Amino acid sequence: MTARSHPTSTGTKRVVVTIQHPGHVHFFRHPIAELRSRGHEVHVFARESDVAIDLLEAYDIDHEVLAGASDSLVSLAAVQATYEAKLLARARRIDPDVITAIGGVAAAHVAAALRTTSVVFYDTEHATLITKLAYPFADVICTPSCYRGEIGSKQVRYPGYHELAYLHPDRFEPDPTVLESVGLSPDDRFAVVRLSSWEASHDVGHGGFDDPREVVDRLEDAGVEVLLSAEGEPPAELAGYAFETAPERLHDLLAHADIVLSEGATTAAEAAVLGTPSVYVNPLSLGYTTELDAEYGLLFEYTGERRHVRGLERAVSVLEEPSETWTQRHQQLLSERIDVTDLVVEQLETHARTPEPDRSTATTNPTEP
Template structure:
């Protein structure tokens, strides 16, 4: 088969990297098309995945619309030349629009209920919409529900082995209680009108007062007065850090879920709710969801998590892994229409990376 994979964020690279490798091992011709956005290109290079850049970043909803138009037009031209059997993506606005124009099938993966713009532009045109079984909405006959989370596609224990030594590299002593606080930038189309941590300085101060060593990560500049809490690591080691810290408090839903599947408790602070985070809270006790305008509740949730033994969260993670499947096989099966069989090596791909502008 000929398969076109599109990625617009670093998280999309993580989600598809093992499936790309598995498809290529099975002899399929896989082309990867990307937007230069949120470290996506850096991660493609790190994973040695061949790709072609079709568009760059955007800094507003208006520029996002323009960038999306360029991205879709260029994807259409590449697809007409490549003649793929399947186009696939997370969100999938471009692939859902381009696939019928080139006689291909579109397979869209998604897990974000509040992303109404993306859903309205993609779902009606997609052939298959794959969602975790905790996705709250009914997409109709084209929906395929599977018992897992996006994050397990790259953080399942058979796909990822963390390096706990990462704490030394960020200046955290072995006996310290390490808390990672992460702030978002709220510029995505699905974040319009939402908010998260209302007073980062107050949150950090309260966590420190409880004895925590606080690491601060942002998608932009560090807030004034909190620069000393910043750190610098290779982006490819971020998941090592999520596994090594004792707690995560932040505005990113994906990061909260990544922590949960790694066995690190997470406090998600946002006005936006997500089906997978609700399930991770109520079914597995690995996440606490807090409103964005209530720092006190977030601190209380953080302290409650830190008061419990780490072994408890390891047991909760084992319960999660027993209940959920490894989604790597699901990705391959939905793309090819045939069973994936046993998932092979977690190595992303063997060929050297290259790119074109």
């Protein structure tokens, strides 16, 4: 199935959007606004996760929080069960024509229970628990064209990345005033280092940099200032490098950085689609990180045993390249990849349930006796 293979359905639709991670807020922010501008009724439900609720409030998106945060894999199961039960109750009252999510475990289950349509977006091949729980129940599964899994007739492949739903230049313009908020001037060269917490279900048993202290030292030796972002608390000896800015302004910072080093694939990809070279250090490879490396040279993926050493070597060499290198590669990427917000809106309108005619209101033929 291709991304544009069906005619768009018409009429006002009731849409339920589910949010379980800060990245989901970014992804659905513009589709929610676009759907509402087209007259559709959009209901947003969320559970607490990192800064997800802060982002919903920052973007002034009406929403209801259905469950709290989890602090372990064990508690995540309980939180997910609560979230799914409450989502079912709310959706039953709304009677939505389509339910959508990233990953989509709760969305697919609730849609199946209510006999409505679910449209799921996903790009993480190794999150097998989520895919096993969601994919069998989902009606439509939209993935980037570089996604490595073959899902079958439900799958819609599109030439883009999740990050282009909110960082495509038609949707996002970096604000340079973010530099002042973190104590930098426009002439300062700087790197953003992003450390993961390694607490997600698909992160168990994995790790990225061997020694974050060495990462900071090597970057400073290369002549750049270092800003550190960490899921949870940063290492105590590096606390002075941590920066504070509103969560919705992180992308402004990534766009102005000279380089980004990240243990998380999303941050690395966000930098790349903004035209900032990124080094991704993580034992897990994904279709989109590999493509951003092989096709565009805007992300450098290191997943092997020497990933820490090789990643640092690459970071130093990147800082020696002229800025025109990354500008040209960025322009090529944008010429070959789509604004994913358009795709999201199209898929939801296309696959939303079309109510059957109400036979009880049918009139008889006036010519009949």
